[in-house]
Amino acid sequence: MKNTIHVERAIRRITQADLASAVGVSRQTINALEAAKYVPSVVLAMKIANYFEKPVEAIFELGEED
Amino acid sequence: MKNTIHVERAIRRITQADLASAVGVSRQTINALEAAKYVPSVVLAMKIANYFEKPVEAIFELGEED
DNA sequence: CTTAAATGTAAAGTTTGTTTTACATTTGAA
DNA sequence: TTCAAATGTAAAACAAACTTTACATTTAAG
Secondary structure, three states, rough: OOOHHHHHHHHOOOHHHHHHHOOOOHHHHHHHHHHHOOEEHHHHHHHHHHOOOOHHHHHOOOOOOO | EEHHHHHHHHHHHHHHHHHHHHHOOHHEEEEEHHOOOOOEEHHHHHOOOOEEEEEEEEEEEOOOOO
């Protein structure tokens, strides 16, 4: 599971804390997600995708591991 | 969180057990998902969406609760 | 250079996803 | 109607998501 959250964030010049509060999770959750430390729930994934106005697949990609 | 798994399954005339083994989870997991008893991980959601050849958003929908 | 904001990281704890086992009920085909 | 397959459900156990607190490091602006 890979994701491009930090890229999307960079484009919009948004902070981890900003995104976190926008989607209702802690900043560490966003930080850990960007570090690919774990796999989020679909709900969180969809909230993030919605926030960036992109489909889930544009931000999250299945890897070999999955 | 709503989903249309059982509809997609009906269309393809596929059993819960079939889908379960196709995406690598237990049959109870699929059953519980259809009953909306919990929210899956993005990985599982994407595997299910891929299996049905549809985007995640076509199968999973955020509700008020989320 | 200095300072504040942003980020990385880590441990402990809570909650929630997922598996396993097991059994009861429904459905469909013969 | 009978039997097998499919589905519903439930409890215990385990794994993984997510929070909280707390601190160290990096980055950017003044």
